[in-house]
Amino acid sequence: MRIELNGQSVETSVPTLAALITEQNYEARSVASAVDGQFVPRDAREGVNLTAGMKIELLSPMQGG
Numbered sequence: 001m002r003i004e005l006n007g008q009s010v011e012t013s014v015p016t017l018a019a020l021i022t023e024q025n026y027e028a029r030s031v032a033s034a035v036d037g038q039f040v041p042r043d044a045r046e047g048v049n050l051t052a053g054m055k056i057e058l059l060s061p062m063q064g065g
Contacts, residue, residue, distance in 0.1 A: 001052040017048035021058060032059045 002011055005024065014020050017040060021028050033040045034057040040048055050056075 001050065003050060003052065004055045006057055012050070015049060016046055017050065017056070018045040020050060020056065021045065024058070026058050026060065030060060032061075033057065034059075 001013070002009055003020075004010070005020075010024075012020060012023060014023050017033060017035060018028070021031060021033065028042070028045075033042075033045060035048055036055050
């Protein structure tokens, strides 16, 4: 299925948001996630089933000054 990840079109076959985070090599403990503009808490990611066309944002914290 094709989804939008951080503004880019991505093809994936994983079933959940949690699996997508792993597939895309993000550190699950240190990434914020949103699906179609709605924040998804870390403990809810396994319950978010992906469907074609979803818009997903994965954001890692940045440090600096």
